[in-house]
Amino acid sequence: MSSGLKAMAAQPIKMVRPKHWDETVEEAYRFQKAGWRDAIEYQTLSGNNASIDRWPHNGYIKKLCRKGDGFFYYYNKERECPDNDIHRTKLYEY
Template sequence: MAVAVAQEPKGMTRPKRWSEEVEENYRFQLAGYRDAVEYTSIKKDEPNRWPETGYVKKLQRKDGLYYYYNRSRECEDKDVHRTKMYTY
């Protein structure tokens, strides 16, 4: 049985300001994934999202435990520069 391999990124940058894309990657990186691309390739499922905001609601970590997120912004200004933004 073949194991699916996540698409490898071609580059990485760090953001200077918060945006919804930064928020998205921040949530995936807290759970141990690069981004949504890696998560969906490993889990074979889309993440649960808040219907009001579209932000990720719940992610399963690689060890099987779950991260639960609020419907509002979680990535504080002090954490923005720590987030990695991948390009494919």
């Protein structure tokens, strides 16, 4: 592979939409809000910016590099996914 091509992220085999909020939904919501499918795609395609900053008290994502423009997306310490966005979030299985 040439140095100009980026590595391809693993492709999911299944996608489901959640019915109720939990920490898995919150994690997926934060990645998808920043334009990423999930942690696997983020770490594979973002290169040197692959570190995921997390809040120490609950482990929620604190900061992600936005897909496409390289700016950062910052998140609060508490839940960010509103109830009406739970069914819009996608959970992928590999």
